[in-house]
Amino acid sequence: EAQVTQNPRYLITVTGKKLTVTCSQNMNHEYMSWYRQDPGLGLRQIYYSMNVEVTDKGDVPEGYKVSRKEKRNFPLILESPSPNQTSLYFCASSLDLYNEQFFGPGTRLTVL
């Protein structure tokens, strides 16, 4: 089944404790993105990747890192999480920038 998976689905952590949210797609898509969704703000793009080893900042990249060592995986890294990073995070992938995106189920992160 074609899908985007994210793990974990829920995470409660404390300020400063490094964490990684994994994202994987099985559709051989080139374009992958991370978004955060906050009430009243819609989805905002954090980072995106056009292909392996190519990553770029979205609109809200501060406090996040990503890597794209393989085509299928696009992990989101929070080196030192802070409470303002409490949010609902979505990973998405698409063939390229000009086609529909497939979204993962979301990761609800709480930073205390």
Added chain:
Amino acid sequence: SQQGEEDPQALSIQEGENATMNCSYKTSINNLQWYRQNSGRGLVHLILIRSNEREKHSGRLRVTLDTSKKSSSLLITASRAADTASYFCATDENRDDKIIFGKGTRLHILP
């Protein structure tokens, strides 16, 4: 920067009526997409319209695009309870490879 902005923010209509949502954007685009999100879940792609298209249909959905006004509309005909969700437009920006989502329209279908 917010590219797509949906209007209205919230909409309640009776089942069976038509629902119309609008999206405005600021820069030139290659395509515009509409997505649906059921309460806190992942987004589901509804329809994509390219900058050289003016109208597109998919089942009960009709999307229009007016590049001169930098706006798009999503029409859902004969609404059903299952259409209750948030709807988002998303655009690319010609000058880079970002995708920008609007803040969404919350649609509530009343029985």
